[in-house]
Amino acid sequence: MLVWETFRRTVTKPKGLQMRVNLLGPVELVSAGGDAVHLGAAKRRTVLAALALELNRVVSGDRLLSLVWDGSPPPQAKAALQGHIAQLRKVLGGGVALVTRSPGYLLTADRSAVDVFRFEDLVAGSRDADDERAAEELARALRLWRGPVLADVASEVLRESVSARLEELRTVAVQELATRLFRLDRAEEAVAALTGAVADHPLREPLVARLVLALHGAGRQAEALELFHRTREQLAEELGVDPGPELREAYQAVLDGGVVATRPVSAPQVSAPAQLPREHRGFVGRACELAALEADLGGQDSAIGLLVGPAGVGKTALALHWAHRVAADFPDGQLFVNLRGFDETEPLDPRTALVGFLRALGVDDSQIAVDLEEQAAQFRSLVAGRRVLVVLDNARSAEQVRPLLPGSARCMVLVTSRLLLDDLVVTEGATSLQVPQLEEGTAEDLLAAALGRHRIEQEPEAVAELVELCDRLPLALRIAGARLASRPRWTIQSLVDELRDEQGRLSGLSLEAGTGVHAALAVSYRELPEAAARLLRRLGLHPGTDLDSYTAAALMDIGVGSARTHLRTLAYANLLHESMPDRYSRHDLVRLFTHHLAATEPEEDNTEATHRLLDYYLHVADLARGHLSDHVQPFEPLSYQPASAPELRSHEAALGWFTLEEANLGLALDIAVGSGLRERTWQLALCLDAFHFRRGNRLDRLALCGIGLTAARALGDKHAEATFLLRLGSTLADLGRIDEAVAACGESAALAIGDRHLELAALANLGYCLMAAGRLAEAEERIRETVEIAREVGDARSRASGLNNLANVLLARGEPELALGHAVEALGLFSGDSPTKAHTATLHTVGAVLQELGRPEEALESYRAGLALAEAIGDRYQEALCHRAIGDVLERLGMAEQAVPHWSEALRRYRDLRLTEGEELSGKVDGPGGA
Known part of the structure; x- marks a missing residue:
């Protein structure tokens, strides 16, 4: 049985005595016994009316607020709405219930409980009835009217959403009643029925x-x-x-x-058009989206689906595939129109679309109204009570769509657009579905449909790369497939080689006819407001794939509030997408398109904007560095001080910002290096090194130290050179390159003389490197020197770090009792301070000393405290050390099975950091104990 026929029989089946909601006149709630139920506040009647008009469909809270308060809900409206909902629940019953259902509320009842739907069903049922029965049902339908629809509802938004359609259907019913009465030779009754309607x-x-x-x-x-x-x-x-x-x-x-003839001149016989274009034979995948359409629209009353996505993502193909699947459920016809919202020409006028619909439904040109509202009313009248599918492709705005919406509860509408069209969701209750890029496997299937499975199986690696170069967009993939299909001697790899060049990729994904990804994006760009278009051009200077509103503000040299507005405009147009609150991403082909746009701007403007971008990242990175490192000396005032920046008030906030912006900061550093901006280069490198030091990422630190050191030396900045040499030394020591580490730290200490804080840091690192080299006597001498300097300058953290290093030297010399005393003293100096890498390192040292002293339970406690602190500060290397140590202690205590998860976590972190020092753990993880 057809889905819609099943649905119709279900919702029209009589349910006996039930409560009723009357809207054709003043709003009324009538008990099952026929008594009027007092509703109280006027707004409560409006809430009931809004829910009843969407019977058995969820109405979102936002849409309900807009309908009840005429599009402008006051601040207290949400609380008031909840109060009205609670009061309505108290008086509803008799088969009518009000339930909370995300994202709003749902009024459930049989259709016959609401007079609007009884009216519609009676009118629809009369169409195929004989004259006697039809006249009876139409008369019953018209008697339901007690005045203008929603006569006592103050909300113009709510009334206007239904009154035109219902009044039109009422007029059609009068017209049809007169026709039937005339056939039954009951002319006087026909006169009585028609007189009032003609007056109106x-x-x-x-x-x-x-x-x-x-x-x-x-x-x-x-x-x-x-x-x-x-x-x-x-x-x-x-x-x-x-x-x-x-x-x-x-x-x-x-x-x-x-x-007089027994039948007067009648309305045109409505035909059942079948306007759906043919499906593309290469349609593949989209199982999730089709399932979502089935769940959201299948069998729903007055359903409106909205497919939204960027240019070339396959919205039309998905809409047509779905429409063909359900076409049999709409025996009264399927209408289709391309609204040309993003063509080179002007968007299609709704009048033109309506004329096409009316003609397809059998209306003679001489009978088609001239006025848009009258045309829309004619259209709603013709499909009233019928099951018609309407597909509105490529819509530009809600205003373009709204006149084309049928009023019949039996109809379904499917709209596609590059824009979000939130208006349709709020005012018309549309269900929005974002259409994403294809999954990798589905994208390969699309290429196989164009080239044949045998051809793509010959070059699987090239196919995988081609899919990513095309951004998994169906339009780009079809163009790539078409180019290869027409050139059978080409390998897929040859096209991949061409498209790898970012300068020519967009032109490589275009056809000679002027269609392609670049052309599609260009149309979206031309439709943007000027300020948003300017931001899109500026985004061509941003090297990454995502950014926040503060970054956009820096690029544009505007306030962050304005930047947010422009970013939302670009997201509304699906040129960006909001990946998380106030953070926007773009697809790779959009990124290349913005590069093309940026190249059209004056060079001096681009240079200034790029410098603003670098200084913005430097400003915030410097603030974040202050939370992650000791004795941070802020940079000198920047050339372009940003007007606004995120507030980073804690270690966690700083670490979170660095984590989000790590890729962008690395790309900004590349720009600074490539542009010869040496001071910005070493400053950005220093900030990133602070982050990677905290995370324990040694290989990235090594690269950053090399970049920063080169820039500092080129500038002749001895302070910056000493800073990077000491950081380079500690990194080399961690990587086992001890002799190089000692040399770098020695050079740093020589350059640092005269700057006590820098000298302290250089000597501390030199002591650490000497200890790693096994030169324990020299290491102890340098470390004790750092402890004294730290005491002299009042630096408790550096003193604690020095004491911890001294404890490690003593432990290595076989003096664990002395080592424990220094390590415990160091822990006391950390008390009450914000978490640091040195603190967790000292807890690890205490654990190692206790283990050496034969106190494994206490060692385990110290290691676990160190692990908790390492996790709090996000130091993956210290996490690895602590997990490994915990596993070793547990094994020593005879709990090897409990040790395995810790060894496994340690091994995973070592590998994440691209370090090989923990590979011997793989035998323990995968061996008999790990099985």
Whole structure:
């Protein structure tokens, strides 16, 4: 059985006595016994009406607020709405219930519980009935009206959303009732039914024509002629037109006299159009999206689906595939129109679309109204009560779509657009579905459809790279497939080699006819407001794939509030997407398109914007460095001090910012190096090194120290050179390159003389490196010197770090008791301070000393405290050390099975840091104990 037929039978089945909601007139709630139920506040009636009009469909909280408060809900509206909902629940019953359902509320009942739907169903049921029964059902339907729809509801937004459609259907019902009565030779009753409707719509010619014939049939020829002439004069005065053929034929019938035909001139017979274009034969995948469409739209009342996504993502193909799948559920027709919202030409006027729909439904051109609202009303009348599928492709705005929405509960609408069209979601209850890029496997299937499975199986690696170069966008993949299909001698690798060049990739994904990814993006760009278009051009200077509003503000040299507005505009146009609150990403082909746009800007403007971008990243990175490192000396004032920046008030916030911006900071560093901006280069490198030091990332530290040291030496900045030499030394020592480490730290210490804090840091690192080299006597001498300097300058953290290093030297010399004393003293100096790498390192040292002293339970406690602190500061190397040590102690205590998870975690972190020092753990993890 068809889905829609099953749905119709379910919702129209009588349920016996039930509570009723009446909206055709003042809003009423009537008990199952027929008594009026007091509703109280006027807004409560509006809430009930809004929910009843969407019977059995969830109404979002935001949309309900907009409908009830006429588009402008006050600050307290949400609380007031919840109060009205609670009061309504108290009085509802008899088969009508109000439930909370994300993202809003749902009124559940049989359709017949709401007079609007009883009216619609009676009118729809009369169409295929014989004249006697049809007249009876239409009369019953019209008796449901007690006045204007929602007569006592103050919300214009709510009333306007339904009144035009329902009034139109009411007029159609009167018109049809008159036709049936006329056939039954009940002309006087037809006159009575038509008189009020003609008074309300004096220029609606089909109504007037029926009344002329009904008056004639009732023997009131003079009144019939007078009505015709009065209408002719009004048409001439108000519209400047003559009566149409239907009214003229009715007039001639009166003049001819005699017996009037048993059937007056009637409305056009509605046909069942089948306008869906053919599906693309290469459609693949989209199982998740099709399932979502089925869940959100299948069997739903008055469903409107909205498919949203960037240019070339395959929205139209998905819409057509779905439409063809469900077409059989809409036997009254399927309508399709390309609204050309993003073509080179102007978007299609809704009037043009409506004329096409009306013609497809069988309306003669002479009967099509001129005014947009009247055309929309004609369309709603023709499909009222019918099951019609309407596909509106490539929509530019909600205003373009709204006149094309049928009013019938049996109809379904599917809209596609590059824009989010939130208006349709809020005001029309549309269900929005983002259409993403294809999955990798599905993208390869699409290429296989164009090239044949045998061809892509010959070059699997090239196919995988081609899919990513095309951003997994169906449009780009189809173009790539078409180019390869027309060149059978080409290998897939040859096209990959061409597209690897970022300068020519967009042109390589275009066709000679001017279609392709670049052309599609260009249309979206041209539709942007100027400020948003300027930001898109500026984004061509940003090297990464994502950014936040502060970064955009720096690029544009504007306030962060304005930047957020422009970013949202770009996201609305699907040129960016909001990957997390206030952070926006772009697809790679969009990134290349913005590079093209940036190249059209004046070079001096681009240079200034790039310097603003670098200084913004430097400013915030310097603030974040202050939370992660000791004795940070802020940089000198920057050339372009940003007007706004994120507030980083804690170690966690600083670490979080660095984690989010790590890739962008690395790319910014590349720009600084490539542009010869040496001071910005070493400053950015220093900030990134602070982050990688905290994370324990040695290989990246090594590269950064080399970059910073080169820039510092080129500038002749001895302080910066000493800073990078000491950092280079500690990194080399951690990597086992001890002799190089000692040399670098010695050189740093020589350059640092005169700057006590820098000298302290250089000597501390030199002592650490000498200890790693096994030169324990020299190491102890340097370390004790750092402890004294730290005491002299009042630096408790550096003193604690020195004491910890001294404890390690003593432990290595076989003096664990002395080592424990220094390590415990160091721990006391860390008390109350914010977490540091030195603190967790000292806890590890205490654990190692206790283990050496034969106190494994206490060692385990210290290691676990060190692990917790390492996790808090995000130091993956210290996490690895602590996990490994915990595993070793547990094994010593005879708990090898409990040790394995810790060894496994240690091994994973070593590998994440690209270090080989923990590989011997793999035998323990994978061996008998790990099995």
